[in-house]
Each structure stands twice: as C-alpha cells, then as structure tokens.
Amino acid sequence: MSFNILMFGVGGQGTVLSSDIVCEVAIESGYDAKKSEIHGMAQRGGSVVSHVRIAKKVYSPVISFGEADIMVSFEYMEFLRYMEYVNSETLLILNTNKIFPPGVLSGKEEYPEKVIKQKLKLFKGVSQIDALKIAQESGNVKVAGMAVVGALAKTLPFEKKVWKNIIESKVPPKTVESNIKAFELGFTL
Amino acid sequence: MRKVLSGNEAIARGAYEAGVKVVSSYPGTPSSEITDFVKRYGEIYCEWAVNEKVALEVAIGASLAGRRSMTCMKHVGLNVAADPLMTLSYTGVNGGLVILVADDPNMFSSQNEQDSRNYARFAKVPLLEPSDSNEAKEFVKKAFEISEKFCTPVIVRSVTRLSHSMSAVDLGERVEVTSKGLENNIPKWVMVPANGRVRHVFVEERLKELQTYNSESDLVVEEIISNEIGIITSGIPYQYVKEALPEASVLKLGMVWPLPLDKIVDFSKKVKKLYVVEELDPIIETELLAKGLKLKKIKRPLTGELSVDAVKKLFGIKVNKYKTTVKELPNRPPNMCPGCSHRGMFYAISKLKLFAAGDIGCYTLGLLPPLSAINSTVCMGASISMAHGIDRASDGEYAKKSVAVIGDSTFFHTGINGLLNSVYNKGCSTVVILDNRTTGMTGHQPNPGTGITIRGEESPRINFELLCRAFGIKNVVTVDPFDVDECIRVLKEETSKEELSVIITNRPCIFADRTVITNPYFIDADKCTGCTACTRLGCPAITWDKKKKIAMIDESLCTGCGLCPKVCRFNAIFQRGVK
Numbered sequence: 031m032s033f034n035i036l037m038f039g040v041g042g043q044g045t046v047l048s049s050d051i052v053c054e055v056a057i058e059s060g061y062d063a064k065k066s067e068i069h070g071m072a073q074r075g076g077s078v079v080s081h082v083r084i085a086k087k088v089y090s091p092v093i094s095f096g097e098a099d100i101m102v103s104f105e106y107m108e109f110l111r112y113m114e115y116v117n118s119e120t121l122l123i124l125n126t127n128k129i130f131p132p133g134v135l136s137g138k139e140e141y142p143e144k145v146i147k148q149k150l151k152l153f154k155g156v157s158q159i160d161a162l163k164i165a166q167e168s169g170n171v172k173v174a175g176m177a178v179v180g181a182l183a184k185t186l187p188f189e190k191k192v193w194k195n196i197i198e199s200k201v202p203p204k205t206v207e208s209n210i211k212a213f214e215l216g217f218t219l
Numbered sequence: 220m221r222k223v224l225s226g227n228e229a230i231a232r233g234a235y236e237a238g239v240k241v242v243s244s245y246p247g248t249p250s251s252e253i254t255d256f257v258k259r260y261g262e263i264y265c266e267w268a269v270n271e272k273v274a275l276e277v278a279i280g281a282s283l284a285g286r287r288s289m290t291c292m293k294h295v296g297l298n299v300a301a302d303p304l305m306t307l308s309y310t311g312v313n314g315g316l317v318i319l320v321a322d323d324p325n326m327f328s329s330q331n332e333q334d335s336r337n338y339a340r341f342a343k344v345p346l347l348e349p350s351d352s353n354e355a356k357e358f359v360k361k362a363f364e365i366s367e368k369f370c371t372p373v374i375v376r377s378v379t380r381l382s383h384s385m386s387a388v389d390l391g392e393r394v395e396v397t398s399k400g401l402e403n404n405i406p407k408w409v410m411v412p413a414n415g416r417v418r419h420v421f422v423e424e425r426l427k428e429l430q431t432y433n434s435e436s437d438l439v440v441e442e443i444i445s446n447e448i449g450i451i452t453s454g455i456p457y458q459y460v461k462e463a464l465p466e467a468s469v470l471k472l473g474m475v476w477p478l479p480l481d482k483i484v485d486f487s488k489k490v491k492k493l494y495v496v497e498e499l500d501p502i503i504e505t506e507l508l509a510k511g512l513k514l515k516k517i518k519r520p521l522t523g524e525l526s527v528d529a530v531k532k533l534f535g536i537k538v539n540k541y542k543t544t545v546k547e548l549p550n551r552p553p554n555m556c557p558g559c560s561h562r563g564m565f566y567a568i569s570k571l572k573l574f575a576a577g578d579i580g581c582y583t584l585g586l587l588p589p590l591s592a593i594n595s596t597v598c599m600g601a602s603i604s605m606a607h608g609i610d611r612a613s614d615g616e617y618a619k620k621s622v623a624v625i626g627d628s629t630f631f632h633t634g635i636n637g638l639l640n641s642v643y644n645k646g647c648s649t650v651v652i653l654d655n656r657t658t659g660m661t662g663h664q665p666n667p668g669t670g671i672t673i674r675g676e677e678s679p680r681i682n683f684e685l686l687c688r689a690f691g692i693k694n695v696v697t698v699d700p701f702d703v704d705e706c707i708r709v710l711k712e713e714t715s716k717e718e719l720s721v722i723i724t725n726r727p728c729i730f731a732d733r734t735v736i737t738n739p740y741f742i743d744a745d746k747c748t749g750c751t752a753c754t755r756l757g758c759p760a761i762t763w764d765k766k767k768k769i770a771m772i773d774e775s776l777c778t779g780c781g782l783c784p785k786v787c788r789f790n791a792i793f794q795r796g797v798k
C-alpha cells in the first residue's frame with residue numbers, strides 16, 4: 031500500500047500544518063513517510079504546496095507528474111495548477127471555498143468557474159466540502175483546514191484515534207476542541 | 220524515540236545532541252528555521268548576528284575558546300562569510316566548528332542558484348551532504364567529530380528539498396562536551412604571512428588525510444544490486460536515483476569533498492557503465508574525469524532541481540504521461556501583506572517615478588505591479604552602494620531621480636558599510652531606510668533595531684536617526700510611511716539636495732507588532748467613483764467590483780492601517796466603529 035498525497039491551497043489556510051499531520055499519522059501508524067513543501071515568497075496570499083508520500087519505504091520527498099493518488103485542494107480553483115499530477119485513478123478532495131486571486135479581485139481576470147467544472151470530470155472521484163461552514167459549526171472560522179483533513183482521513187486506512195492524538199499535539203491548546211470537532215464533521219461527511 | 224522532523228529541525232537537533240555551545244547565524248531561506256529551532260534548547264547560547272561574516276567570526280571565537288560552535292546561513296550568505304572561511308581553513312579549530320549552508324536549487328526564494336560545494340573545494344575543507352532528516356541530524360554530529368579530529372571547519376550542505384521536507388528521525392541524547400579551554404597558540408591562530416605559509420602546508424596535508432578517511436569511513440555507502448549500471452551520487456539526488464533506477468548499483472557519498480577516490484575506483488570496477496548524478500554544478504563529475512575515470516556522459520541540465528522524472532529521462536526511461544495542464548490561470552503572486560508599512564512609501568516612490576536601487580527583503584516585492592517601484596536587486600546591502608555608483612556615473616545627475624531603498628535588517632547586515640562609504644566619498648544619494656523593526660521576509664527574526672534578542676530578552680534598540688547623524692549626515696528625516704503626501708514631499712525635497720540624505724520610515728511590520736491592527740475600513744459604495752486610486756496601492760484587501768465598477772475592501776483581510784483613505788480624493792473610505 032502506498033499513497034501520494036498532494037495538498038495545496040493559499041498561504042494562511044493551514045495547508046502546511048495539515049500535511050505535517052498526515053505525515054506524522056502515517057509514521058505513527060508504522061509506515062515510512064516523507065513530506066516536502068514549497069511556500070512562495072508570499073507572507074500571505076501566495077500559493078502553497080505540500081507533497082506527502084506514504085509507503086513501506088519512501089525515497090524522493092517529491093511526487094512525480096501523473097502520480098498523485100489523492101489531491102487535496104484547500105481552495106476551489108487551486109487544483110487546476112496541479113493537473114499534471116493527475117492520472118485516471120486520482121481522487122480529489124475539494125474545499126468549495128473561494129479565495130479570489132489579485133487579478134480576479136482587480137477585475138482583470140476571471141475566476142475560472144467553467145474550467146473547474148470541466149476538469150473535475152477527469153478525476154475518478156471528487157468529494158466537495160464547504161469547510162468554512164463546518165468551521166463555523168465547530169465554533170472557530172480558523173479551523174476550516176481541519177475539516178478538509180477530516181475528509182482526507184476518511185479515505186486513508188489509519189485509525190481515527192491516531193489522527194486525533196496527532197492533531198491534539200499540533201494545534202494550539204485553546205483550539206483543540208474546535209479543531210477536533212471540525213475534523214469529526216469533515217470525517218463523517 | 221522516533222519523531223518526524225523537517226531537515227532544518229533535524230539539523231538543530233543534531234547540534235543539540237553534539238553538545239554544541241554557541242550558534243550564531245543570519246536568517247536566509249531555506250536555512251532560517253534551524254536557528255529558530257536551536258533556540259528551544261536552553262543548553263545552547265544562540266543569537267542572530269547582523270550578517271554571516273560576523274556570525275562565522277562569533278563561531279570561530281567560540282571554537283577558539285574550546286567549545287563546539289555552529290553557524291547557519293543560506294548559500295548567498297556564505298559569500299559574505301567567505302573571507303573568514305578561507306583563513307579559518309588555515310587556523311583550523313579548537314572546539315569543533317560546523318558551517319551549515321542551505322542551497323536553493325531552482326531558486327524558490329533566492330537571487331541566484333550557486334552551488335556551495337564549490338566553496339569546500341575553494342577553501343579546502345570537508346563538506347558533508349545529507350539526504351534526509353535523519354541523516355541531517357547524524358551528519359551534523361559526524362561533522363563535529365571530523366572537525367575536531369582533523370582540525371578543520373566542516374561545511375554541511377543542505378538544499379531546499381532537505382531543509383523543507385520532513386521524515387522520521389531517531390532522537391538521541393545530548394552529549395555534554397567539556398570545554399577544551401581557550402587555545403593560546405600564536406603560530407596557529409595568528410595568520411601573519413610567516414605563520415600562514417606553514418599552515419598552508421598543513422591544509423594540503425589535511426586534505427589528503429581527509430580523502431583517505433572518507434574512503435574508509437561509513438560516510439560512503441556502496442549498494443551493489445547489479446553490475447550493469449553504477450551511479451555515484453549524494454544528498455537529495457540519491458533519493459531520486461533510488462526511485463528512478465531501482466536496478467542500478469549506487470555509491471552514495473556522504474562527504475562530497477574531498478572525494479573518496481579509492482572507494483570510487485573500487486566501485487567503478489564492479490560495474491560496466493559508470494555515471495554521476497548530481498544537482499547544479501558538475502563537481503564530482505569534473506573531478507572524476509580529471510582523474511581519468513571513464514564516465515558515461517549524460518545530458519544533465521546545469522540549472523534547476525533534479526527529480527525522479529528528470530533522472531528517468533536522463534537514462535531514457537519513459538515517464539508517466541500526464542493528461543492535462545491548465546494554462547493561463549489567474550496567478551497568486553507573492554504580495555506585501557495588507558497593512559504592510561512599506562506600501563505607502565513605495566506608492567510615493569512610484570508616483571514620483573524615481574529609479575529605486577532595491578535590496579533583499581519583503582520590500583523587494585515592491586517591484587510587483589501595480590506599484591512597480593523597484594529597479595534593481597543584487598545582493599544584501601547593495602542598494603546604497605549601487606545608488607552611489609549611479610550618482611557618480613552621472614556626475615550626480617541621476618541622484619535627483621533615484622533613491623536607494625533598504626530594510627532595517629539589511630541595513631545592519633551590510634547596508635551600513637555602504638552608507639559609510641557614501642558619507643566618506645561625499646555621495647549625494649537619497650537613502651530610504653524602511654524600518655519596520657523586524658526581518659520580515661525570513662519569518663520575523665529580531666535584529667538590532669527590534670530591541671529584543673532571539674530569545675525575546677530586551678536589548679538596546681539602535682536608533683537610526685542618531686546613527687546617521689553620528690556618521691555626519693546632515694539630512695536625516697523620519698516620516699510616517701502611511702502619510703503618502705508627506706512621503707512625496709520629503710522625497711522631492713531630499714532628492715533635490717546635492718548632499719547625502721537619509722529618510723527613515725517609522726511603522727512596524729504588522730507581524731512585529733500585532734497591536735497596530737485596528738478596526739477595518741470599508742468603502743461607501745455611493746461615494747466611490749471608481750477612480751482606482753486605492754486599488755493602485757496593491758493592497759490585497761482592496762478588491763474591485765467589475766460590474767459596479769467600484770472598489771471594495773475585504774474586511775477580513777484589512778488591518779486598518781489607514782493608508783487607502785489617504786489616497787481617496789472622494790472621501791469614500793471609512794473605518795468601522797469610528798464616526
């Protein structure tokens with residue numbers, strides 16, 4: 031069993047923390063795992079991408095083109111940037127929350143709604159989640175990322191208990207409760 | 220105990236386990252987090268130095284005093300530290316000394332892509348290259364042993380893909396290394412020519428011994444799988460090779476300088492075809508060819524990162540065909556944060572169409588549209604000296620249309636020397652010190668202008684105005700960067716003078732002082748005429764409603780800096796909760 035998970039979103043959405051959690055859960059569950067991340071020069075608002083690879087033995091910390099098993103998009107359009115990693119078996123976990131890029135905000139470019147709809151068809155499966163709504167239900171808008179992690183956890187063979195332990199150890203103590211709640215809601219979606 | 224650590228975290232852990240006493244560094248992506256992690260270990264004295272040369276010199280002092288010491292920097296930082304490095308190679312060390320340098324193949328956040336392995340060869344010192352987090356930790360420990368055993372500084376080279384990747388690490392205990400005491404040995408530590416000549420002979424001898432040591436050490440690992448293909452590789456490329464060519468035999472080098480030639484010759488006899496796979500410069504390859512080894516040529520690019528696919532292609536293996544890519548998506552370029560204190564000054568500079576000699580830091584992002592306010596960026600501290608050069612080349616004519624912009628941390632790094640030079644040589648440029656009281660770009664590390672140390676203890680805060688006056692500069696003005704009109708007025712006035720001027724801004728980075736964040740602003744839709752004066756600030760919180768042709772503010776992003784209402788001539792922008 032092996033998983034190549036590509037996680038991406040916009041700076042500030044918790045992509046990096048989420049990928050740390052996945053990596054630790056895998057190792058805690060007895061697998062080898064590696065993670066590699068590139069955050070642009072942006073302090074805020076730039077694209078962020080993390081590669082997580084899980085297997086018995088992992089060499090390269092980077093996923094090759096066409097070899098993503100699961101893609102996790104923390105923002106509605108971001109997955110379009112990574113289509114070269116997709117193959118006919120790839121699953122997509124998609125947060126439907128939109129963050130408009132500067133070009134769209136300034137009215138110079140269009141948010142690519144049509145292309146999104148079109149490209150969604152290329153995935154073997156797509157689970158769409160409204161993470162912001164879940165986060166609001168969990169009582170903290172900042173935990174939206176954890177709802178996405180919950181949805182991802184459902185597709186992976188690791189015990190829920192391990193997920194919860196790792197999440198607890200990684201998020202600020204004050205936010206443990208809302209984070210776990212968002213995770214649960216994402217998981218049971 | 221096993222833990223998942225990033226390469227940088229593992230390096231810090233390695234220093235801790237090795238009993239390091241002193242770490243002095245200057246932040247630079249991708250190396251910055253190492254020293255931030257070191258600060259967790261109370262046993263280690265750590266500090267942010269003003270630049271890499273100073274940081275290395277502090278480490279040398281600690282070594283001279285008999286303790287293990289380390290300095291961390293990015294590749295371009297090693298250029299700054301090259302001066303002490305070259306002579307440190309001669310003096311050697313007392314307590315072990317490790318220089319951690321992180322390269323950035325593909326330039327994810329750097330101005331060039333240089334290969335630091337060249338420095339090991341140049342300085343004639345050993346260089347180790349780990350290939351995952353666990354090795355990063357172990358190699359740092361090993362580096363200290365080698366340093367003391369052979370009386371040499373040791374370079375450990377990381378790359379972005381190691382520093383910013385995570386994998387499992389087996390944690391060990393810290394070994395308390397007792398001080399060797401201050402070494403008082405004049406022929407060794409005083410590098411006057413007579414002593415230097417003696418030490419150079421030692422350096423050459425040492426290199427030979429290191430070569431033998433390398434061949435015999437467990438740093439070189441031979442993995443014989445078949446006798447068809449043999450690959451010599453090291454560091455992160457090792458991981459790509461293992462995955463792309465599982466059938467190949469591999470000689471993995473842990474120490475890439477000096478090379479374990481005996482081991483390599485040995486290995487070459489065990490395989491029919493011998494290749495070298497390395498990233499950036501052909502360091503290993505050139506050396507082996509010079510030694511007459513028969514290598515198979517591969518068409519490897521000298522730029523950018525390798526990858527599993529790239530290695531497969533080099534060996535003619537078909538790579539997975541991917542289905543589709545989407546071109547022309549709206550970009551998400553990096554941008555100065557909403558509320559960034561640099562924005563107002565850049566707006567003024569771009570309004571006046573001044574030529575801006577820029578520098579390295581968050582404010583380099585002032586080059587992006589709509590501000591487009593930076594015209595050159597070379598290296599840390601270059602802005603002030605380049606502006607002086609520009610003025611001199613034009614007999615002062617360009618001085619009236621140009622400025623140098625530099626951040627506080629960069630000013631302390633090497634800008635201060637440039638300013639001194641301009642003063643001394645009767646320069647007439649206008650220097651803008653963008654003082655936001657932190658080192659923004661690399662993750663908000665404190666500097667001598669912040670008033671706190673790495674561990675948050677209070678320390679004297681350098682006053683730029685007094686400093687510039689002490690230099691003898693007469694025209695020193697402090698402005699509020701959010702007051703655009705004032706910025707424009709001051710810029711006009713100072714650039715017109717035929718004397719050196721320094722303009723200092725006085726607002727903190729919103730991460731340096733979170734208390735500056737106040738109620739957000741909003742735009743009254745009825746009053747907005749759609750003139751776009753505010754959207755031209757490039758604040759990520761200001762959006763444009765295409766249908767209504769008016770500007771809006773995303774209140775969840777707005778920090779309430781109050782800059783945009785100052786450029787709105789129609790008084791359409793108001794702050795929540797303020798009447």
Ligand code: SF4
Binds near residue numbers: 554561729730
């Ligand atoms: S981190 Fe600070 S200095 Fe950098 S862009 Fe943001 S506000 Fe400006």
Ligand code: SF4
Binds near residue numbers: 756772776778780781
């Ligand atoms: S006040 Fe205006 S310029 Fe300042 S952060 Fe808010 S929207 Fe941006």
